[in-house]
Amino acid sequence: MEKINGGVCAAPGFQASGAFGGTGKNEEKGDMALILSDTVCNTAAIYTKNKVQGAHITVSRNHLKNGKAQAILCNSGNANTCTADGVEIAEQGCQLVADACGIAAEDVLPASTGVIGQPMPIEPFKVGVPKLKAGLSTDGHTAAARAMMTTDTYPKETAVQFTAGGRTCTIGGAAKGSGMIHPNMGTMLVFITTDCAISSEMIQKALSDEAPESYNQISIDGDTSTNDTVFLMANGKAGNAEITAADDDYKAFCEALHEVSVDIARMVAGDGEGATRLIEAHVVNAPTIEAARAVSKSVICSNLVKAAMFAADANWGRILDAVGYAEADFNASNVDLSIHSDKGEITVCKATAAVPFSEEKAAEVLGQDTVYVEIDLHDGACEASAYGCDLTYDYIKINADYRS
């Protein structure tokens, strides 16, 4: 498996573009993104489990009943959620793309992110869609990723190549993260494209199985959004025999999807609102995979752990506290805890009791852009990771100001 550039356009047959239509405020960044496949794709999706859901989810579910799509239309700045005519507006946006690109409106998937409960007019789409169509190119992936952003500080893209059925396949994605990020099944907005030939059924299974491994293990602030969505489109252009069962090719596809998904998880978590560093918690020797996931996520969700990480303070009692209240069955009496980064490793706790460590070394280890928390439960053989960030003054600043 090899990393490559190109994001959602890395796989042959996909073009993208970004433009400003007016659902957001930043003309330079843009607020609308279009991803278009040359052909109809087998497509999978996962959505937020929030009971309050964005209008785009209603429309996308409907359009994806046949497991196929050809384009994704995304806007930022207005979530089109809790709006009286949100579904109609989302449908009209799809129709504008269909007319501009000569495809069926049912093959367009809408996606929205931004402020909840603000009326969504159609005018910005009337302005933006022609620009999006005109701007489509295989180089448009970064413009698309940028237009999706709200409080993100950089566009998030990734892509890898792998082999299936003797053919080189490519899978690449773009993501929008930043705030209200605590996915319960899908996540923020993530769009992944691949040229691998894979059936609608198997592509949905691959995405649904991946969600608990990566997307659901991200948390910025504990708030599960109303609009979380992951779309995964496969156009089949790699020419491999279509994957229709859980065979070796399927396994290769899932590994590539996992690589892309973990990359996205790290980018989204590390660029959380106001974040200065990525916190990756890794739990080993848990009795079940569910316990490993719950404990690792509990640690990266703790406001107290996050605030201590901001100060590069090895206040490990807070980590153990978060381990202890994780909702899972495990034995908490024999927990080892160490923290590492590019600058080395410190062990702070063995068998749930303090061990001496150098505060000077700890400050150096914790002062880095990525900090790994290693938790050994000595209570089984399962492991999992979770992806979070520190809690900073800027998180407050951003979220006390966001609507204005």
Added chain:
Amino acid sequence: MEKINGGVCAAPGFQASGAFGGTGKNEEKGDMALILSDTVCNTAAIYTKNKVQGAHITVSRNHLKNGKAQAILCNSGNANTCTADGVEIAEQGCQLVADACGIAAEDVLPASTGVIGQPMPIEPFKVGVPKLKAGLSTDGHTAAARAMMTTDTYPKETAVQFTAGGRTCTIGGAAKGSGMIHPNMGTMLVFITTDCAISSEMIQKALSDEAPESYNQISIDGDTSTNDTVFLMANGKAGNAEITAADDDYKAFCEALHEVSVDIARMVAGDGEGATRLIEAHVVNAPTIEAARAVSKSVICSNLVKAAMFAADANWGRILDAVGYAEADFNASNVDLSIHSDKGEITVCKATAAVPFSEEKAAEVLGQDTVYVEIDLHDGACEASAYGCDLTYDYIKINADYRS
């Protein structure tokens, strides 16, 4: 029912004191508190459900096996948690109180709050306990409440009088809150005393039944502490016939306990680390009490809601988002949302859709010390409240600094 002064000394037969021993750093505030009853009391307790628990909980559980106690010894600054010899130190502290006061060590309940994982020496108790004994008086309740504090900004006390069996009874309490507050059953440290005659069995039932109504509905930061504890001591001096069944007197006792507990919940939440205001979420017309509790707590736990409240910004979409991801069964398609305070009320959402409101009025309503969020689910007849606070720069400051 009438509110009175006197905190844990409001009920006849209880004395208290505060002193500095050295587990904390602030000599003026003190770091040790003692509450002593003239006689052995029927006593109830609830503790954190965190799998990692403070040593004082092990000792208190053991001492309370007979449902009786006569004194509470509390220290702040060091949690005595994840320490190798924590249980022995806690036992020694109880013995020091027993020797000083001429009571049995098994009738002393220890309680600790502060930094986790720091060695706890016995010396501060050798210094503090004689001072505590010397300072005992019926006026010592505030000194005790103050000595319990860590990052609290004021001592938290309350008391009410009620009638049971034709006698006037009193119940009063002291609490320590501030951070790592998201009680799962017990809460922070709360000590309540009463002169009402009530059996050990009924007093434990009353406290256990009260916990989900008030203590478990508080959250400052989502972090369930390792040391949460509520003690409730009844000395029987009111002279009422002992309550031994769920009769009218028991009901009067429970109502008074609820009044005291809600007072404490409001004080603890409103004085959360860095908080500038109390946020009280009230859910009505929920299908079950569990749904009402889950939805109200979800709202006051949301970092995004909390940050918006800090800015007095009526970003109600975040409230509806938190309603939507609450882990409970209810219909989220017909939610009404209004916000009120001393300065009036605004309705922001009807049937899960936006309604226009004055931003100027909203800023005035939300700018007060206590802000009420009223959520009508139109899906049943149950209600519940939850108690939280805003998320501020000072929360970060306090928690990036706490250990140093």
